Amino acid sequence: MSAITVQQLVKHFTAEIKAVDGIDLDIPEGQIFGFLGPNGSGKTTTVRMLTTLLRPTKGSASVAGLDVVRQAGEVRKRIGVALQEAGLDDLQTGRELLHLQGHLFGLGQREAARRASSLLDIVDLAADADRMIKTYSGGMKRRLDLAAALVHGPKIVFLDEPTTGLDPISRAAIWRYVRELNERDGVTFFLTTQYMEEADQLAHDVAIMNAGRIVARGTPAELKASIGSDVVTVHIEGDSGELARAEQAVRRLEGVEDAKALEDSIVVYVREGRRAIARIVRVLDEAGVPVGEVTLAHPSLDDVFLRKTGHHIEPPEAHTLPYASAARQP
Amino acid sequence: MMFLIARPSYFLMLRALRESLRQPAVELTNIFIPMFFFAVTVGAIGGVASKAFGVSNFVGFQMPVAILQAVAGTAGTAGLGTVADIERGYFDKLMVTPAPRLSLVLGRLAADSVRAMVLTVLIVVAGLAAGAGMKSGPAGAVAIVALAGFFGLAYSGIGMAIALRTGSAQAAQAGFLIFFPLLFLSPALAPTEVFANWLQFLATLNPVTYVLQGMRDLILNGWDWQSMAGALGSIAGLAAFTLTLTLLALRGRTG
Numbered sequence: 388m389s390a391i392t393v394q395q396l397v398k399h400f401t402a403e404i405k406a407v408d409g410i411d412l413d414i415p416e417g418q419i420f421g422f423l424g425p426n427g428s429g430k431t432t433t434v435r436m437l438t439t440l441l442r443p444t445k446g447s448a449s450v451a452g453l454d455v456v457r458q459a460g461e462v463r464k465r466i467g468v469a470l471q472e473a474g475l476d477d478l479q480t481g482r483e484l485l486h487l488q489g490h491l492f493g494l495g496q497r498e499a500a501r502r503a504s505s506l507l508d509i510v511d512l513a514a515d516a517d518r519m520i521k522t523y524s525g526g527m528k529r530r531l532d533l534a535a536a537l538v539h540g541p542k543i544v545f546l547d548e549p550t551t552g553l554d555p556i557s558r559a560a561i562w563r564y565v566r567e568l569n570e571r572d573g574v575t576f577f578l579t580t581q582y583m584e585e586a587d588q589l590a591h592d593v594a595i596m597n598a599g600r601i602v603a604r605g606t607p608a609e610l611k612a613s614i615g616s617d618v619v620t621v622h623i624e625g626d627s628g629e630l631a632r633a634e635q636a637v638r639r640l641e642g643v644e645d646a647k648a649l650e651d652s653i654v655v656y657v658r659e660g661r662r663a664i665a666r667i668v669r670v671l672d673e674a675g676v677p678v679g680e681v682t683l684a685h686p687s688l689d690d691v692f693l694r695k696t697g698h699h700i701e702p703p704e705a706h707t708l709p710y711a712s713a714a715r716q717p
Numbered sequence: 718m719m720f721l722i723a724r725p726s727y728f729l730m731l732r733a734l735r736e737s738l739r740q741p742a743v744e745l746t747n748i749f750i751p752m753f754f755f756a757v758t759v760g761a762i763g764g765v766a767s768k769a770f771g772v773s774n775f776v777g778f779q780m781p782v783a784i785l786q787a788v789a790g791t792a793g794t795a796g797l798g799t800v801a802d803i804e805r806g807y808f809d810k811l812m813v814t815p816a817p818r819l820s821l822v823l824g825r826l827a828a829d830s831v832r833a834m835v836l837t838v839l840i841v842v843a844g845l846a847a848g849a850g851m852k853s854g855p856a857g858a859v860a861i862v863a864l865a866g867f868f869g870l871a872y873s874g875i876g877m878a879i880a881l882r883t884g885s886a887q888a889a890q891a892g893f894l895i896f897f898p899l900l901f902l903s904p905a906l907a908p909t910e911v912f913a914n915w916l917q918f919l920a921t922l923n924p925v926t927y928v929l930q931g932m933r934d935l936i937l938n939g940w941d942w943q944s945m946a947g948a949l950g951s952i953a954g955l956a957a958f959t960l961t962l963t964l965l966a967l968r969g970r971t972g
Contacts, residue, residue, distance in 0.1 A: 438813050439812075439813065440809060440812055440813060460815055461815075463813055463814060463815040464815040466813070468810070468813040470806055470809055470810070471806070472806050474805055474806025474807045474808070474809055474810045475805065475806075475807055475810070476732070476802070476805070476807045477805070478735070478736045478739050478740070479732065479735065483732070483735070487728055487729075487732055488810075488814070490724070490725065490728040491725050491728065491729075491811065491814040491815070491816040492814055492815060493815065519739075532810075535810065
């Protein structure tokens with residue numbers, strides 16, 4: 388059965404601002420669904436419509452079999468939501484916040500207290516539960532936010548960029564809780580992210596958004612396989628003219644499926660990349676293009692996005708990371 | 718349905734009151750300003766009030782003014798708290814719970830009402846100590862506290878509606894600023910009988926006039942049911958107006 392279905396969903400804030408421009412989704416129960424896209428691609432607007440915070444301009448969406456506009460109240464009973472930037476109340480303690488959340492979901496005093504204690508244990512905040520939230524670190528706030536989303540035991544949980552800005556340890560902790568809840572309790576997660584690695588690590592299925600539309604859909608493995616080639620990135624020590632010359636030169640090489648000039652590099656999609664590196668460097672040298680660092684990688688979800696849209700999905704601080712490594716996991 | 722709204726409103730009210738206890742400086746300001754004006758006004762005009770406009774008990778005459786000032790001051794708290802919730806994203810977290818939307822605002826408005834009643838108790842105690850007296854007896858004092866609570870609930874709806882519509886702290890404080898013209902277009906400093914005709918006319922249109930008069934009668938003249946009905950009717954009308962604005966603004970947030 389579908390946990391979430393979306394048909395031709397549209398949200399236009401003005402005639403010019405088309406935040407979501409006709410998307411379709413069908414997410415089965417028990418899935419971790421990764422909704423990838425850069426800032427401003429329409430991910431958060433989609434989440435706000437699915438969680439009843441925003442009315443769609445057109446189209447329809449149902450969550451847990453209920454229409455998000457006509458049955459908004461019933462939808463809210465069945466979903467857990469942790470929005471971007473951990474919206475919490477700094478003047479409450481962690482425990483008070485979870486108690487209140489439990490009461491607002493209709494739990495009795497004892498049940499709300501029991502759920503709060505159990506969740507504080509799960510997200511490793513039991514020792515800090517009675518401290519004011521304003522004293523929490525960013526990672527602690529995100530963990531508490533996740534706990535607040537789970538207080539009523541929802542079967543469908545929306546997490547909007549749950550790890551943006553977190554350190555690697557806090558990020559790994561959030562991933563662990565998500566995976567455990569999905570595997571142990573069958574919770575469906577709708578997870579938006581701009582981090583490729585997050586979608587790769589967690590998601591069973593992925594949709595990539597760009598400018599309000601879904602540009603690719605499939606499992607991470609399927610999407611990466613769709614590239615069908617290795618990715619060689621060549622840093623060019625020159626200006627835009629040299630980048631253009633480099634792109635033209637490598638496109639002529641046998642085995643090259645595509646090449647894109649990007650900032651200070653060219654990205655070459657080529658079969659048997661390991662063998663192609665020498666030929667790429669040679670042809671660039673013959674064309675008089677000054678070559679810097681060269682890296683070879685298996686395709687990533689970022690490469691899928693780059694191939695579809697011509698630009699990176701991840702923020703600059705994130706996409707420098709894969710380039711530093713010699714090879715990424717397929 | 719009432720229970721469905723009352724239960725989450727109660728928990729949200731407790732949360733808002735906890736906030737106040739954790740920021741006591743805000744409440745000290747809310748009580749200091751009306752107490753200061755109460756003392757200064759009585760000190761400046763009290764001696765001549767009897768000769769000027771026939772008010773012999775000017776402490777009792779001014780006590781409701783101090784109460785309404787305190788209530789208007791604390792009635793901005795709901796709006797400001799809501800702006801803070803909107804800014805830090807917590808309001809969205811409340812909006813995705815199944816709690817009725819009305820309860821999300823009623824909780825904070827009810828907290829303003831409780832704060833208003835606490836401040837009123839302090840002012841009544843200070844007024845009695847200064848010799849204001851209470852012609853309607855202890856039950857009248859309780860009625861004044863209750864009127865202040867209802868007025869606080871109704872009046873804080875202005876700041877709440879502005880907060881929900883604009884998400885701006887400065888704009889949400891407008892509720893308090895609007896109060897000053899309303900207060901001075903009422904018989905705050907002198908009875909309406911000594912007003913110029915135009916001012917007398919404006920005072921009859923002003924809901925604050927009736928609330929003030931209701932409280933003043935309880936202190937100076939004893940129980941006057943017509944005066945009480947005027948006060949309660951004005952508060953009910955104001956509440957209907959501000960709650961409608963608030964719910965429209967709340968609805969606008971999901972547009």
